[in-house]
Amino acid sequence: MSAGDFESRWLSPGANAVWTQFLTVTHRLEQQIDRRLQDHHGISHTQYEILVRLADAEGHRLRMSELADRIVTAKSAVTYQVRKLADMGLVDPHKCERDNRATWVTLTETGRERLEAAAPCILSLVRKVFLDAIDCEQASQLAELLATWSGNLDDIT
């Protein structure tokens, strides 16, 4: 690494610091969420996210592919986790009548209760660490930033 190629080959010290800390913070955040859920509620963050997405969805149900898209994981991982959640009775997978290939996953009453039990634990963490750090102005800036990042990711693929 020679002196002048900060711009081309490597990141500037400042940019590098931001990027590194971004990675660190996101990992630590995930770690904390996972540990809290695992310790106090017996579900993983992935499982929790599935419950959340279902609760937010129209009719509290989603198809497998849609679920995979929303939580950003491989379809096979969704198959695996939905089976586990179904075994726990938190979720009810059933065939779609319109399309015999597809399966709907519906949040059960038990699932909703379990989610409501777990949510405060996570939301208080999210608030304390993530949200309380930003005022309304910053929040909208962050939202804009996230939208840009998301758009850039779309373009790249």
Added chain:
Amino acid sequence: MSAGDFESRWLSPGANAVWTQFLTVTHRLEQQIDRRLQDHHGISHTQYEILVRLADAEGHRLRMSELADRIVTAKSAVTYQVRKLADMGLVDPHKCERDNRATWVTLTETGRERLEAAAPCILSLVRKVFLDAIDCEQASQLAELLATWSGNLDDIT
């Protein structure tokens, strides 16, 4: 969920959107990085991060625990990955003389070359998606935000 407890039990729609998109964007970013490294350079993101941290460190070496702290994973995962990297010849683990329990991990010349080969691929992605989206002003704001989040995470633990 009754009408008035947006503040207590659930997040406000805006806050929820920001948080959800934060999760989505970080996952997609990780996914892209991983796929690029895997496809074009035959290493995982974790392995890449290990190489980066070693390259940044004094004397291009770190101890196992320090490595685990910096990349934010379990120590056993570091043991596993360092062994793999050592098998590839990218890294050289050796006993510490001062403390017989400890092991230093040093970046080898081959490791440095491999890192330099892989870095542009990742850095251009990071720039295109993440860094080019923010100007200097926003960058320092983001840095500040990340520092706050990081501090909040410290407090919680």
Added chain:
DNA sequence: CATAGGCGGTTCAATTTCGAACCATCTTAC
């Protein structure tokens, strides 16, 4: 209709990760 290709999901093997238990060494306090 037929059939070719696309789509929704699952299965499977391989890889990675985690946490708990463990070993060895170092350090502190007596």
Added chain:
DNA sequence: GTAAGATGGTTCGAAATTGAACCGCCTATG
């Protein structure tokens, strides 16, 4: 000096994730 506890790493088994191969259904095109 030596016992007690802390610290640095590894091992082990369980769980999660991935991508590729696959199966069956759906749908367009002729």
